[in-house]
Amino acid sequence: MTHVFPIEPSKDVLHPRDLTDADFEKFRRIIYDTAGITxxxxxxxxxxxxxxxxxxKRGLTSFTDYLAEIESDKSGEEIIVLLDAVSTNVTSFFREPDHFHFLESTVLPALAAVRNQSGTRKVRIWCAGCSTGEEPYSLAVTLRETLPGIEGWDVKILATDISTRVLQIARNGLYPGDKFKTMPSPVVNRWFVPAEVRGEGGYYRVQHAIRKMVTFAHLNLHADYPFKGPFDAIFCRNVMIFFDRPTQETLVNRYHNYLSDDGYLFIGHSESLxxxxxxxxYVRPAVYRKTGPASAERRGIVA
Ligand SMILES: C[S@@+](CC[C@H](N)C(=O)[O-])C[C@H]1O[C@@H](n2cnc3c(N)ncnc32)[C@H](O)[C@@H]1O
Structure with a gap:
């Protein structure tokens, strides 16, 4: 399994025994109750x-004192700091490329045909657990490259994450060159602009045309959602792997309610329903589809 937490070399002065089993249990409980992460x-x-x-950083000498800070905090900020520290944010542009090929070859052409027919040229995608932004920006690039006449369409990608730290990086839209190694140069040149960071080159900034398609927002997937949808596709890839089965089940059934008829759910290839x-x-590995009374297949339109 690739999505294990990387163990970092310990540089601090605290000894392993300083985190008692009782405190570890309390942290575990808080993290599970808040974010569903096991x-x-x-x-x-x-x-x-x-x-x-x-x-x-805070000059605290015990985990028990830190727990006390979390427990007494009424603002909710402390929990966010804690979750920022424990969440794993590994991601990359066009990760699990099979999904992007499927979007390009099947999902978007069928959607374009149906929407062109109805005259409602609108696409809504939710990227749930977007980490530092590579995934939603890859979706925006795919839409730009695939949907003919996209300028005349109302296209919006909602990208959410529980970690405010990753959302800051995502909103910044600035990435080091090695993030683009596997992306064909014409695609890089079309949608990313060379940039400097502290006088050093080798960085790329997401172009405005891509950036304006994506809205980033802080959202805990286990809290209430401040939107109704419906989305044509939900990408929740490599997120549910951190949740236990009951939590995954609740989430997946919730997603069903936020999809349009015939909408797609994309999960990570190492995850399964x-x-x-x-x-x-089931449509194909790591791709599922909503079927409901009004599904297009029942109406005789097959994507
Ligand atoms: C491994 S990354 C996956 C990123 C991207 N989806 C991909 O596949 O490349 C998992 C992300 O899920 C987020 N996450 C974990 N639990 C969450 C929760 N309860 N609500 C929202 N986001 C969560 C983490 O902060 C992290 O950024």
Whole structure:
């Protein structure tokens, strides 16, 4: 499995025994209750290393004191700092490219045909757990490259994450050159502009045409959603892997309500809906589709 938390070398002065089993259990409970993220016993050292950095920064000498700060905080900010520290944000442009090929070859041409026919040239995509922005920007590039006459369409990609730290990077839209190694140069040249950071080159900035298609927002997937949808596609890839089965089941069934008829749900290729109960139809690996009374297939329109 690729999405394990990387264990960082411990540079702090706190000893492993300083995080007691009781405190570890409390952190685990807070993280699970708030974000649905499950940390097993094996993650104790990781948690100690990551939280150790916060303790050092604040001059705290015990995890118990840090827990007290979290528990007494009424603003909700402390929980966000904690979740920022434990979330794993690995991502890349056009990660799991099969999904982007499928969008390009099947989903978008069919959507364009149906919407052109109805005259409602609108597309809504939700990227849930967008991390530092590579995924929603890859979606925007795919839409730009695939939908003919996209300038005349109303296209919006909502990109959400629980971590405010990654959202800041995503909104900035500035990435080091090595992030683009696998992207064909013509695509890079069309949608990204060479940039300098602190006088050093080798960076690229997302072009305005792509950036304006994406709206970033802070959202805990286990909280209330301040929008109704419906979305034509929801991308929730490599996020549910951190949740236990009941949490995954609740989330997937919620997603069903936020999709348009015939809408698609994309999950990570190392994830599966096999062991949970859900109303989706399997389409291909890591792609599911909503089927409802008004589905296009029933109306005789097959994508
Ligand atoms: C491994 S990254 C996946 C990024 C991207 N979807 C991809 O596949 O490349 C997982 C992301 O899910 C976010 N996440 C974890 N739990 C979350 C929750 N309860 N609500 C919203 N986002 C969450 C993390 O902050 C992280 O950025």
């Amino acid at each position: 940390l097993n016993e094996g993650k104790k050292e990781l948690l100690r290393a990551r939280l150790g950095k916060i303790l050092r 096999n062991s949970i109960s859900h109303p989706f139809k």
